[in-house]
Amino acid sequence: MAVGDVTMPLMHVVQGVKIGSTEAYVRYPNRRDLVIFEFAEGSNVAGVFTQSAFAAAPVLISKKHLAESTSQQQPRYLIINTGNANAATGKIGYKNAEATCAQLAELTGVQTSQILPFSTGVIGEQLPIERLLQGIQPALNDLNADRWADAASGIMTTDTTPKGASEQFELDGVSYTMTGISKGAGMIRPNMATMLSFVATDAPISRELVQSLLQTTVEHSFNRITIDGDTSTNDSCIFVATGLAGGAEIAAQDDPRYQQVLDVLARIMNRLAQLIVRDGEGATKFITVQVEGGANTQECCDVAYSVAESPLIKTALFASDPNWGRIVMAIGKAGVPNLDSSKVQVWLGDVQICLDGGANPDYTEAAGAAVMAEKEITIRIDLGRGTAKDTVYTCDFSYDYVKINADYRS
Amino acid sequence: MAVGDVTMPLMHVVQGVKIGSTEAYVRYPNRRDLVIFEFAEGSNVAGVFTQSAFAAAPVLISKKHLAESTSQQQPRYLIINTGNANAATGKIGYKNAEATCAQLAELTGVQTSQILPFSTGVIGEQLPIERLLQGIQPALNDLNADRWADAASGIMTTDTTPKGASEQFELDGVSYTMTGISKGAGMIRPNMATMLSFVATDAPISRELVQSLLQTTVEHSFNRITIDGDTSTNDSCIFVATGLAGGAEIAAQDDPRYQQVLDVLARIMNRLAQLIVRDGEGATKFITVQVEGGANTQECCDVAYSVAESPLIKTALFASDPNWGRIVMAIGKAGVPNLDSSKVQVWLGDVQICLDGGANPDYTEAAGAAVMAEKEITIRIDLGRGTAKDTVYTCDFSYDYVKINADYRS
Numbered sequence: 173m174a175v176g177d178v179t180m181p182l183m184h185v186v187q188g189v190k191i192g193s194t195e196a197y198v199r200y201p202n203r204r205d206l207v208i209f210e211f212a213e214g215s216n217v218a219g220v221f222t223q224s225a226f227a228a229a230p231v232l233i234s235k236k237h238l239a240e241s242t243s244q245q246q247p248r249y250l251i252i253n254t255g256n257a258n259a260a261t262g263k264i265g266y267k268n269a270e271a272t273c274a275q276l277a278e279l280t281g282v283q284t285s286q287i288l289p290f291s292t293g294v295i296g297e298q299l300p301i302e303r304l305l306q307g308i309q310p311a312l313n314d315l316n317a318d319r320w321a322d323a324a325s326g327i328m329t330t331d332t333t334p335k336g337a338s339e340q341f342e343l344d345g346v347s348y349t350m351t352g353i354s355k356g357a358g359m360i361r362p363n364m365a366t367m368l369s370f371v372a373t374d375a376p377i378s379r380e381l382v383q384s385l386l387q388t389t390v391e392h393s394f395n396r397i398t399i400d401g402d403t404s405t406n407d408s409c410i411f412v413a414t415g416l417a418g419g420a421e422i423a424a425q426d427d428p429r430y431q432q433v434l435d436v437l438a439r440i441m442n443r444l445a446q447l448i449v450r451d452g453e454g455a456t457k458f459i460t461v462q463v464e465g466g467a468n469t470q471e472c473c474d475v476a477y478s479v480a481e482s483p484l485i486k487t488a489l490f491a492s493d494p495n496w497g498r499i500v501m502a503i504g505k506a507g508v509p510n511l512d513s514s515k516v517q518v519w520l521g522d523v524q525i526c527l528d529g530g531a532n533p534d535y536t537e538a539a540g541a542a543v544m545a546e547k548e549i550t551i552r553i554d555l556g557r558g559t560a561k562d563t564v565y566t567c568d569f570s571y572d573y574v575k576i577n578a579d580y581r582s
Numbered sequence: 583m584a585v586g587d588v589t590m591p592l593m594h595v596v597q598g599v600k601i602g603s604t605e606a607y608v609r610y611p612n613r614r615d616l617v618i619f620e621f622a623e624g625s626n627v628a629g630v631f632t633q634s635a636f637a638a639a640p641v642l643i644s645k646k647h648l649a650e651s652t653s654q655q656q657p658r659y660l661i662i663n664t665g666n667a668n669a670a671t672g673k674i675g676y677k678n679a680e681a682t683c684a685q686l687a688e689l690t691g692v693q694t695s696q697i698l699p700f701s702t703g704v705i706g707e708q709l710p711i712e713r714l715l716q717g718i719q720p721a722l723n724d725l726n727a728d729r730w731a732d733a734a735s736g737i738m739t740t741d742t743t744p745k746g747a748s749e750q751f752e753l754d755g756v757s758y759t760m761t762g763i764s765k766g767a768g769m770i771r772p773n774m775a776t777m778l779s780f781v782a783t784d785a786p787i788s789r790e791l792v793q794s795l796l797q798t799t800v801e802h803s804f805n806r807i808t809i810d811g812d813t814s815t816n817d818s819c820i821f822v823a824t825g826l827a828g829g830a831e832i833a834a835q836d837d838p839r840y841q842q843v844l845d846v847l848a849r850i851m852n853r854l855a856q857l858i859v860r861d862g863e864g865a866t867k868f869i870t871v872q873v874e875g876g877a878n879t880q881e882c883c884d885v886a887y888s889v890a891e892s893p894l895i896k897t898a899l900f901a902s903d904p905n906w907g908r909i910v911m912a913i914g915k916a917g918v919p920n921l922d923s924s925k926v927q928v929w930l931g932d933v934q935i936c937l938d939g940g941a942n943p944d945y946t947e948a949a950g951a952a953v954m955a956e957k958e959i960t961i962r963i964d965l966g967r968g969t970a971k972d973t974v975y976t977c978d979f980s981y982d983y984v985k986i987n988a989d990y991r992s
Contacts, residue, residue, distance in 0.1 A: 226914030295907025497705025504636030
């Protein structure tokens with residue numbers, strides 16, 4: 173179903189991270205729908221969350237607990253359920269998420285504020301809180317370092333493949349591991365590409381840098397993918413550094429190891445983000461929209477998103493139709509101030525379709541059609557007004573997109 | 583195909599307006615694809631146009647000619663072709679549009695700047711300029727006051743129904759007529775809901791007020807509809823007052839007749855705009871998104887568009903699935919600053935689905951499903967933070983939407 177190579181790699185163990193799961197029957201039977209992460213004491217934890225004004229109860233609590241944490245008392249556990257998003261659930265939903273944290277804290281002897289909760293699934297229904305609380309001890313009993321692949325499967329909803337990335341790397345002669353998982357592309361209902369991602373390394377990275385590394389890399393990975401333009405109420409991404417593989421702490425950006433860790437994290441995050449697009453609802457193609465020659469990054473992103481989210485372009489991509497009029501339409505509507513269309517160039521793959529704002533006289537429909545027949549397509553746009561550039565990843569819009577989202581809930 | 587009653591009314595003649603058309607074979611044979619409007623001398627003409635940075639050559643020229651016009655020398659003719667948008671066509675496209683105006687000016691003895699050109703159809707290809715020029719005289723020979731219905735059909739592309747509205751009204755005992763046509767919902771290619779609309783009255787309205795009336799009513803009609811969120815390169819709307827039915831000129835907003843004319847125009851424009859949505863590509867339902875309780879109009883519109891353009895909501899509407907989690911998702915992502923979700927109420931028709939940001943305990947799935955089964959559905963949202971309100975009209979997203987836009991050009 174997913175586009176291109178989405179194989180799960182060997183998921184290397186991260187020292188200081190254990191994962192357990194259980195079948196809590198949140199919505200469906202026979203699913204390991206409750207996952208717990210345990211981080212060794214002293215791990216530095218960072219998070220980024222949805223910007224939605226309807227942020228779910230677990231998002232509000234995770235943000236609160238992270239904000240209250242100190243370097244001595246950081247999050248030690250993540251508790252994740254699928255099947256129910258605990259969003260638009262009011263005070264009851266908030267209390268339920270708090271109760272989950274309290275129970276896990278009691279069973280593990282940490283503070284409630286050291287628990288970060290996550291939920292994904294149906295919006296507007298209350299959690300089956302009794303079943304969830306009953307599942308915590310069995311999930312704890314299951315804790316084991318070698319459970320990353322299980323966790324990737326456990327957090328799936330309508331994803332068609334589990335999503336993981338893992339690398340081993342060396343800094344100043346010390347070996348480290350970074351491993352992460354993500355989910356997204358759909359939920360059982362309401363099917364809105366709810367995104368969760370959890371990445372851990374055993375490299376020693378200071379608390380401040382864990383947060384800045386996460387923000388930097390999210391900006392160019394998860395914040396650059398779009399399937400339907402719809403932002404979920406539950407999006408969350410967590411990065412943790414346990415430091416348990418040894419070495420001196422990386423505490424400043426001028427530490428030469430900082431750039432190396434940034435590169436590894438950027439690769440992991442990009443892979444996890446792109447896996448979500450490759451598994452996009454009904455996706456048959458993986459699309460890269462590259463915008464360059466902008467006056468600033470914002471306008472490059474505005475143009476890239478305008479192209480990546482245009483239903484007319486996405487259906488043309490599905491049809492392998494090199495219908496480039498739709499691309500200039502989307503550039504035109506992106507709101508770039510005083511854009512001079514006569515300086516705009518557009519390529520489909522290596523084929524220049526639009527030259528100086530008009531049809532490229534050398535363009536042939538056959539050349540365009542050959543690019544559009546591919547499963548992975550790059551649309552490159554030069555705005556001709558500066559040196560800024562940015563890239564957004566998306567997928568096409570197929571009959572199956574409508575089918576997946578229009579089928580009545582069964 | 584279109585949703586609800588889209589019957590063309592009796593299209594009353596407007597004194598001072600004549601319309602002619604001919605088969606110019608712009609793209610397909612046997613279509614009256616060239617339409618000319620003639621306005622009596624002394625008519626006051628106003629126009630509004632696409633905001634696209636890739637505005638088509640005819641849009642650029644129409645804007646220029648309107649800007650250059652004086653009260654003594656206003657536009658006298660509109661020349662409209664379907665089958666080719668003359669957009670993204672560079673200098674050649676611009677010269678072609680100028681040549682069309684020059685030829686029509688020569689044949690009618692007016693200035694070139696008194697001609698406004700309009701094109702709709704495929705983007706990025708040059709006009710078949712010889713055939714177009716040859717069609718002008720036959721179209722002029724056809725000029726007749728009683729051709730509004732023909733013109734509504736002539737400007738259609740993939741529209742499934744011609745779109746017209748017409749009213750007779752009285753101001754201070756004098757009888758007047760206002761008649762208009764629109765097209766949109768798709769083009770042969772690239773199918774982007776390109777919108778054209780032409781409205782005329784024989785009421786005497788000053789040049790300044792013609793423009794302000796147009797802007798006021800467009801803002802709440804054509805600027806409040808969305809089918810796919812994609813703005814075309816060719817959108818244009820023209821309003822003309824010939825004054826030939828007599829009476830003193832309406833020259834100030836405190837003239838009691840001003841509000842009456844505004845009401846008629848608003849009704850005509852709303853009807854013409856909503857007809858486009860009812861004929862939206864693949865549409866099976868007509869949706870009204872009403873947002874109230876906003877701090878200002880802008881945030882009401884932001885929320886309404888976020889709901890109206892969400893593919894997840896549009897597919898749920900197609901499926902008649904009262905999946906209200908998707909509606910709060912779209913409210914949440916609309917970017918309203920500091921929105922307090924606990925004050926948000928949502929209704930599907932008369933059924934309150936969301937109470938104070940959470941599920942309404944009295945809501946039943948059966949009640950929601952009954953509303954969703956209708957062909958015309960109102961989604962009403964109260965943001966609970968002020969008195970501003972606004973409304974946006976849209977349609978659902980069906981298999982046919984993908985089919986219409988993904989079918990390879992034949």
